[in-house]
Amino acid sequence: MERILAIRGLKTYYRAKNRIVPAVDGVDLDLEKGEMLGIVGESGCGKSTVARSVIGLIDRSYTEIAGGTAVFDGMDLLHLPPKEMNRIRGARISMIFQNPLTSLNPVYTIENQITEILSVHTDMNKEEKHRRCIELMKMVGIPAPESRLKDYPHQLSGGMQQRVLIAIALACNPDIIIADEPTTALDVTIQAQILQLIRSINREHGMSMILITHNMGIVAQMCGRIMVMYGGVCVEEGTTMEIFTSPLHPYTEGLLRAIPSIADDKEELFSIPGTVPRFTYPVSSCRFAGRCPYSERGCTESEPPLIEMENGRKVRCFRYMEKEAAL
Amino acid sequence: MNGEALIDVRGLKKHFAVNRGFLSHHAEGTVKAVDGVSFTIYRGETLGLIGESGCGKSTLSRMLIGLSESTEGEIFFRGRKVDKRTINEIRTSMQMVFQDPYSSLDPRMCMRRIVEEPLRIHTHLSRAEKLERILPLVKQLGFSEDDLKKYPHEFSGGQRQRIGIARAFVLGPEFIICDEPVSALDVSIQAQILNLFRELQREKGVTYLFISHDMSVIKHVSDRIAVMYLGRIVELAGKNELFSDTLHPYTKALISSIPIPDPRIHTDMKPLEGELPSPLNPPSGCPFRLRCGKAMDICSSSVPQLREIRKGHYAACHLFDGDAGLC
Amino acid sequence: MLKYLVKRLLKAAVTIFFILTLVFFFTRLSGDPTDWILPDDATEEQRIEMRHSLGLDKPLIEQYGDVLLSLFTGDAGRSYNYLRPVSELYAERMGATVRLGLISFALAAAVGVTLGTVAAVKRNSFFDRFTIMLSVAGSTLPNFVLGILLVFLFCFVLRLLPSGGEDGALSYIMPVIAMAVAPMANIARLTRTSLLDVLRQDYLDSARAKGVPEHTVLIKHALRNALIPVITVIGLQLGTLVGGSVVVETVFSWPGIGSLLINGAKMRDYPIVIYGVMLISVAVTVMNTIVDLSYSLLDPRIRDNA
Numbered sequence: 001m002e003r004i005l006a007i008r009g010l011k012t013y014y015r016a017k018n019r020i021v022p023a024v025d026g027v028d029l030d031l032e033k034g035e036m037l038g039i040v041g042e043s044g045c046g047k048s049t050v051a052r053s054v055i056g057l058i059d060r061s062y063t064e065i066a067g068g069t070a071v072f073d074g075m076d077l078l079h080l081p082p083k084e085m086n087r088i089r090g091a092r093i094s095m096i097f098q099n100p101l102t103s104l105n106p107v108y109t110i111e112n113q114i115t116e117i118l119s120v121h122t123d124m125n126k127e128e129k130h131r132r133c134i135e136l137m138k139m140v141g142i143p144a145p146e147s148r149l150k151d152y153p154h155q156l157s158g159g160m161q162q163r164v165l166i167a168i169a170l171a172c173n174p175d176i177i178i179a180d181e182p183t184t185a186l187d188v189t190i191q192a193q194i195l196q197l198i199r200s201i202n203r204e205h206g207m208s209m210i211l212i213t214h215n216m217g218i219v220a221q222m223c224g225r226i227m228v229m230y231g232g233v234c235v236e237e238g239t240t241m242e243i244f245t246s247p248l249h250p251y252t253e254g255l256l257r258a259i260p261s262i263a264d265d266k267e268e269l270f271s272i273p274g275t276v277p278r279f280t281y282p283v284s285s286c287r288f289a290g291r292c293p294y295s296e297r298g299c300t301e302s303e304p305p306l307i308e309m310e311n312g313r314k315v316r317c318f319r320y321m322e323k324e325a326a327l
Numbered sequence: 328m329n330g331e332a333l334i335d336v337r338g339l340k341k342h343f344a345v346n347r348g349f350l351s352h353h354a355e356g357t358v359k360a361v362d363g364v365s366f367t368i369y370r371g372e373t374l375g376l377i378g379e380s381g382c383g384k385s386t387l388s389r390m391l392i393g394l395s396e397s398t399e400g401e402i403f404f405r406g407r408k409v410d411k412r413t414i415n416e417i418r419t420s421m422q423m424v425f426q427d428p429y430s431s432l433d434p435r436m437c438m439r440r441i442v443e444e445p446l447r448i449h450t451h452l453s454r455a456e457k458l459e460r461i462l463p464l465v466k467q468l469g470f471s472e473d474d475l476k477k478y479p480h481e482f483s484g485g486q487r488q489r490i491g492i493a494r495a496f497v498l499g500p501e502f503i504i505c506d507e508p509v510s511a512l513d514v515s516i517q518a519q520i521l522n523l524f525r526e527l528q529r530e531k532g533v534t535y536l537f538i539s540h541d542m543s544v545i546k547h548v549s550d551r552i553a554v555m556y557l558g559r560i561v562e563l564a565g566k567n568e569l570f571s572d573t574l575h576p577y578t579k580a581l582i583s584s585i586p587i588p589d590p591r592i593h594t595d596m597k598p599l600e601g602e603l604p605s606p607l608n609p610p611s612g613c614p615f616r617l618r619c620g621k622a623m624d625i626c627s628s629s630v631p632q633l634r635e636i637r638k639g640h641y642a643a644c645h646l647f648d649g650d651a652g653l654c
Numbered sequence: 655m656l657k658y659l660v661k662r663l664l665k666a667a668v669t670i671f672f673i674l675t676l677v678f679f680f681t682r683l684s685g686d687p688t689d690w691i692l693p694d695d696a697t698e699e700q701r702i703e704m705r706h707s708l709g710l711d712k713p714l715i716e717q718y719g720d721v722l723l724s725l726f727t728g729d730a731g732r733s734y735n736y737l738r739p740v741s742e743l744y745a746e747r748m749g750a751t752v753r754l755g756l757i758s759f760a761l762a763a764a765v766g767v768t769l770g771t772v773a774a775v776k777r778n779s780f781f782d783r784f785t786i787m788l789s790v791a792g793s794t795l796p797n798f799v800l801g802i803l804l805v806f807l808f809c810f811v812l813r814l815l816p817s818g819g820e821d822g823a824l825s826y827i828m829p830v831i832a833m834a835v836a837p838m839a840n841i842a843r844l845t846r847t848s849l850l851d852v853l854r855q856d857y858l859d860s861a862r863a864k865g866v867p868e869h870t871v872l873i874k875h876a877l878r879n880a881l882i883p884v885i886t887v888i889g890l891q892l893g894t895l896v897g898g899s900v901v902v903e904t905v906f907s908w909p910g911i912g913s914l915l916i917n918g919a920k921m922r923d924y925p926i927v928i929y930g931v932m933l934i935s936v937a938v939t940v941m942n943t944i945v946d947l948s949y950s951l952l953d954p955r956i957r958d959n960a
Binding site: 042043157159160187188189190191192193195196214215216217218220221222240241244245254255256258259260261262263266268269270271272273275276291 | 379380483484485486513514515516517518519521522525540541542543544546547570580581582583584585586587588589590591592593594596597598599602603
Binding site: 055056057082083086087088089090091094095097099102103104105106107116117120121152154165168 | 857875953
């Protein structure tokens with residue numbers, strides 16, 4: 001396996017009123033070539049911020065990269081000058097967003113918005129761009145693309161809008177595509193279509209992908225490897241099979257037991273008590289301690305380290321460390 | 328389910344005249360948001376109502392609760408016809424829990440006023456009596472007496488939804504419409520709320536119409552499930568029958584579109600082809616035929632009616648024309 | 655679209671008709687024009703004769719009919735004081751007003767949009783706060799007060815600029831400033847608000863994610879959307895600009911239609927007043943219609959519904 005992106009110790013902090021919010025607080029992540037990696041977690045866990053930090057889409061007026069590196073093709077993306085970053089964004093790493101309607105500019109045509117990325121990164125002439133545009137629209141399954149070129153975003157359905165965004169992301173054959181909740185705004189049958197499309201892009205074009213979602217069903221069906229985030233850190237990482245069949249972290253375990261599934265009949269759903277607390281820098285306890293059924297005194301006194309096992313599986317929990325020590 | 332019918336809906340229709348745009352004022356067409364819907368809700372059960380955006384499920388619920396007038400058809404509540412004269416008496420027995428816990432609570436009212444509001448409108452209780460009525464309920468929902476002074480912005484999304492639930496339950500209603508009550512919430516919070524609905528039902532014997540676009544949630548909460556497509560109910564059955572003996576091709580597609588949160592069960596996510604037809608210009612005959620893999624000649628000429636195919640299992644599909652009257 | 659335009663113009667015609675009716679009756683209430691036309695020692699017979707020759711002795715309703723008819727046929731009658739056709743008088747002075755108005759408007763729009771954009775991009779900076787302060791001051795200060803202050807400063811204290819009249823480029827400076835400041839302030843404030851709103855939109859991030867350089871994101875994606883609501887306000891500002899010209903022209907003795915109208919009103923020169931009001935109403939209506947149409951051209955979501 002060839003490693004295409006290596007994030008080490010990423011820290012992204014927000015400045016809020018009188019406090020610093022560690023939105024991402026030391027995340028390591030490796031993306032292998034051609035794999036589909038899932039990042040799961042609930043709102044505010046930092047999963048989107050990881051992606052946005054990597055491609056420099058954070059608002060620097062209140063956010064700062066407080067530490068870490070993200071190495072892609074010998075470059076540290078976290079410390080790249082804006083001009084260099086613009087050459088990477090869209091051309092080598094592109095992104096698919098959550099809300100297709102609001103992610104398209106309402107006043108420009110579909111053609112305009114697809115060809116814009118070609119104008120930025122290639123020296124294709126008008127004719128070539130036009131042809132590439134139609135080719136891309138076909139590739140993402142937009143029927144009768146010629147008749148859609150002059151449409152404005154609001155004239156398309158949500159599913160078609162998301163296909164347009166995927167066409168834009170694919171336009172320059174990037175090495176990595178980051179999809180941030182790409183189907184959350186869509187209906188289930190359309191979600192299935194889009195997931196199918198994303199899967200085929202991953203498999204047929206061998207494109208490396210990071211899929212960010214809160215939906216455990218989507219990661220289970222789509223991803224080979226999963227990182228579970230909570231409170232700005234990775235609490236567990238492993239292959240999809242490992243995470244679902246033998247979760248090690250109490251949060252992962254709770255999350256899996258909390259979701260209703262059409263595949264089984266739970267009378268009562270397990271519920272994780274309380275709500276996600278708001279963290280302030282510096283954090284000096286296990287972030288899940290307040291909601292954890294196994295929490296002990298030690299859990300609130302210091303933050304457990306992320307333990308990496310031989311097979312690459314990672315977990316951040318004192319309870320696991322104790323069990324290991326006992327063995 | 329053979330109990331006492333609490334709600335009986337007969338041939339309910341809601342048609343909207345559509346003025347395309349604000350510049351011209353003549354009607355350009357009619358949207359049949361709800362087009363001839365009949366069903367019964369029995370006392371003490373939860374009827375799940377599922378469908379994708381634009382299928383008419385919200386319009387239907389608004390008519391049931393009297394927020395919107397029907398174009399045609401009748402609604403009976405406890406055997407009495409609901410009309411302009413009776414709606415005010417019935418209103419105290421029917422309540423609604425809304426989707427968005429952020430916008431459905433008045434930000435300028437403290438929790439106490441929000442929860443007491445139905446009492447203020449419908450009863451002449453004194454201040455102390457009102458407090459006496461709400462206190463046990465809010466405590467049961469996990470609030471303290473001090474929380475009553477707080478304003479909506481001081482609560483998390485899950486807590487706000489609990490406030491919405493408290494407001495719905497305060498008059499001791501017999502029937503509650505839950506309109507996507509958990510779709511804005513995180514997984515761990517969603518489980519808390521779903522369990523709460525169940526607990527309250529067990530204790531107070533209330534009847535629910537539970538609307539959602541999430542099949543897993545619907546399966547978890549419902550006794551019977553109705554599937555809507557383009558303004559019509561296409562299938563209605565007990566929960567287990569619906570999943571084990573799915574009749575309508577749309578329901579089948581809906582179920583197979585759901586990514587199952589278990590990597591051992593491979594969902595092939597066979598997506599439905601195409602998209603929801605424009606409600607302004609629906610296909611002739613069966614509204615689903617353009618996306619249906621099993622469409623026949625008759626499907627374009629005649630609208631299939633919802634009929635009882637097996638005992639208690641209704642479907643509106645020509646595939647079962649031969650099975651008519653078998654039960 | 656055409657249907658919409660016709661409907662809109664019909665509505666405008668009705669509005670103008672009501673304005674003219676009001677103005678007609680108010681001017682008739684203002685007193686007897688012969689007080690101004692005839693010398694103070696004129697006899698009662700001379701006054702009656704004068705009223706008769708001006709048609710002022712007819713029943714009011716008949717006069718009203720005459721006036722509407724004359725406006726409709728384009729012959730608006732003669733001024734009582736200048737003794738010339740009012741249309742001719744207005745035609746002579748129109749140029750000065752249009753020049754002043756267009757220059758002021760262009761300045762207000764250009765400076766307003768620029769200030770608003772920079773303020774939004776550098777929100778909460780010193781420049782932003784300064785712009786907000788300036789725009790509050792600018793939109794609350796009446797233009798005649800500003801005009802008088804300018805005259806006081808530049809003519810009487812510094813002796814740099816002529817105090818009035820249209821005479822070369824220098825003479826434009828003060829009236830243009832007096833007229834442009836208020837609309838400029840409003841445009842700046844609205845551009846800022848609108849752009850701040852657009853700057854939060856997802857499609858800017860999706861443009862950035864394409865690798866589009868920041869300045870292109872700002873101009874092509876953000877400003878293009880932010881200006882849509884600004885255009886409406888600019889249209890409304892055009893109306894105030896026309897109204898403002900009446901006052902500003904008086905302050906600076908500008909030889910335009912504004913000062914003509916004011917003088918006409920002072921001297922109860924009915925034809926001057928009613929013709930002037932009609933011209934201004936028509937101008938405002940036409941401009942508003944143009945703005946409305948451009949609005950739907952700028953925003954495809956509205957265009958689609960037209």
